[in-house]
Amino acid sequence: MSFELRDRDLLGRIGRITVKGKTLETPAFMPVVNPLIETILPNRLRKEFGCDILITNSYIIRNHFQDVPDLELHKLLDFDGVVMTDSGAYQILVYGEVEVTQPEIIDWQKKIGSDISVILDIPTGWDVPRETVEYTVEETLKRAEAALPLIEDTPNLWVGPIQGGKHLDLVAKSAKKIGEMPFDVHALGSPTEVMERYMYPVLVDMAMTAKLNAPIERPIHLFGAGHPNIFAMSVAMGYDLFDSAAYALFAKDERYLTNRGTYLFKDLQYLPCGCPICRNRSPEDLRDMPQHERQRLIAEHNLHVTMAEMQTVKQAIYEGSLWDLVETRAKGHAEMTSALKTLSKYSKYLEEGSPGFKGKGIFYYDYHSLAKPEVIRYQRKLVENYRKPANKDTRILLTTPNRKPYSRNQGFKKLKKELKEYSDRVEYCFIAAPYGLIPENLAETYPTSQYQIAEPLDYETIQHTVGNIIEYLEKHPAKTIIAYKDTPLDQELIKQLDGKYPAVLINEIDNDAKEAILKQLTTI
Template identity: 50%
Template sequence: MVVNMVEFEIRERDLLARIGKLKTKSGTIETPAFLPVINPVKELVTPLELWENFNCRVLITNAYIVKKHFGEEAKRKGIHKILKYPGVIMTDSGAYQILVYGSLDVTNREIIRYQEEISTDIATILDLPTGWNVSMEYARYTVEETLRRARELEDARARADIIWVGPIQGGRYIDLVAFSAKEMGKLPFDIHALGSPTPVMEQYLFDILVDMIATAKMNSPLERPFHLFGAGHPMMFSLAVALGCDLFDSAAYSLFARENRYLTDYGTIRLEDIKYFPCSCPVCMKYSPTDLMEMPGDRRERELSKHNLYVCFAEIKRVKQAIVEGRLWEYLEMKAHSHPSLLKALRRLQKYSEYIERNSPFVKRKGLFFFGPIDFIRPEVLRHNKRLKERYSPPDRSKVLILVPDSELKDTRRRKYVKKIVLKASKVLGLDLNAIHVCFYSPPFGIIPIELSETYPLYQYEYAYPPDAETVKYVAERILEYIAAAPYVKIIILMEKGSWSERLVDLVVKESHEREIEAEILPLDAHSLKLKKN
């Protein structure tokens, strides 16, 4: 048995995304990486062009097609010389052809040996794709057959310098995806890949794609790189990366070009509907939409393919920069509003929010931006509220809680301001200063104890004030949860009339009476710091 331990070094993280270095025998590639699919028989954009003009350092081609058309020649020369490409080459085994044609005239062991003989860098076993509109019985068969073939690799492989991919099947049957991932994770593969997502993406069922990717990731070894077969459109790259996909391939750049479809990072436009190119790539700077429409078909297809590639590679760079800045969630929100199905997918992350929180960085280089209710499922918000419940206790002498509304500029958190508030409250209500504990209430975190108010990320963020009704209700719920669990004997909530805090207090008072929590409201003039007892 030959075993290869892949070298995968993670440099940056955000959510489940990671920027890493994956070492292969033909060079080291940076992830997340987009792998253009190259048809070795019909190259609209040549591999050498990808290397020289697109800075593409890794691509994918089909080992079965190479075998059918180049056979012994590819074994003699090697796949790199056949494609005239100096970078890293990944080969698919021909499984997609099984999905299209039903079967292949090659066995798993034969395609394993052939990939070694042509000296590919990253190879794939001949898995059996589940597909989409299939019964659970057939889906289970594809999972079990793929696992059987996966186990053949241990004694079928002869080289230790090739990275092997273990595909995860199951399709829309999430329990089968989980089982497939667990069993595949027990085998000595270097990379795992999710199979059969193409029909899901073609129908824009991105919420189901979230289920498939998240389930596969949660049940496979986290330290292994993860590949998404047939990732398709750049508009969903950020979503795939945020869920932990390190590599993904796509032939959409050429397939769409064949149908005069122009890719953008926010959707697809038919060439005949474009008056102005919303892009500054070399193709769009050189030609007008009319120029492309008037070109001969083959040339137009090639130029559109090049544009589509530029869009894909540019999107990967934007996603990477968002990871470096710690702003991938904000980027996801922006992308989600480019199509309803993406917003639906972003909301689906709530189902996996605890897993994402556990594996997300605790500190980032920059502060955070919050825009609305969707941010309640962000790792930072979930982590704060979880730790507040499980790890935080008010100071021992605290008997009276004063809740101070936060402001857009956080000026209510200034020490002088808080000191004046406490002194005035103690005078108006006759309270012992040493028994007072101050907390701020603020979207989206809810309750922020004063002693934590300058720690990351409870100060290093901005929120789009004023909060909407759903956010106000959410903050009110966090206040009620905190009060119910705390040992205070008296609760005082400061309120600025005419502001969002007035709406919040109405909710808190109503709910506190129903829950038998005593809370006193003090109107606050933010400018004069004048407190009045109701």
């Protein structure tokens, strides 16, 4: 198989999976299709909804169509895209067991022409004792090992599932061990219950643990993730494939999906959507329909918004604004906002996955934006790599002027000119949220020349900025003078430095400031 990366942002990526001559762009959502209850006919999925992949259950198909000679999956479903098949593991989760052995279901998936296929793993489930979780991890690994001789030399892509539930040490072990085996794709099992209970922070820890321990070059699937509001965050964590029956199941309960959350259809006064279903209809039009007809149309709407959200996510990767989208979507549910805070713990890894400059200015909305790769990377590079010019033994920290780039500010240029006799000795650095210190030399480079930050600064942003400044000053000691204005950021910096360096309060970068700085320069 080939998995070719085209673009990336955070740990998210746009890739191309090639299987059996078919190409699939990722991240991709696959609707769950039950061949016995076809809510939307599969032959409409590609053309009308843009679904290039679907997932169906090989176990159910085997139970119902085993005796059909030469059964071929794509023909049965009337779908010419990529077909992924689950193995019946979900039925193990629900019913405790299945009436099929692993060799039988592997053989069946090969026979019916599945493109992406799953071994018969043992899902961890939820609310089970740790011993049971350990068993599901060990048993899945054993089955994976046993499956290897059965799946080698097949054109199918084979999925090695990762178990462990909320026990992160077991998730890590499961991901690492199965990652050592030659599977094409990995998948994190059992997050469905976590999502149904809105335990998004737990999901983030599970998903990041699996991602960081599985081979990064292989596509990874998040089983059962189908609500569009979770896509941006899941893709940011490096997940490539998603499946769910939510579009159809929610429709049965007349629940209407949007990327900001779910509505009960009966509560809708308007249809806040431009999809082909909603565009020319009002809620009354749908209410007047027979129930099954209304539910079918809600399912179609649900699938349209699900697919549209994936396009939005891909565009965000392309333009390098995925974190902004994650922040926006996280506002849709309090638990999603909590999950965003959990995700911020992993900002180091998100930064490592992100490419550099994508030509776009950066917005900082509030402290959630502190996890942006540009902030993390800037500070890391400053502390690790930046060296002040060798001849300069004194640093002057200055409150930032109003306009960027700071080094071109008229007042600053004038000050520099008037202190010209010290120019060989002095390096100017700006005190700037959220970065920390911006040496004059870096003030016209990315990302410090192209960003906007919402003011007034919040508490966390001030603490973060001051923390960055102190980290830099401590790692690179030099004579330092601080010329500060009375902003909350400056006040906090002065407070935390506690008199360690001489500091002068200035109103503007003007003549008075010059005199005050000069006085310090002559005594330091």
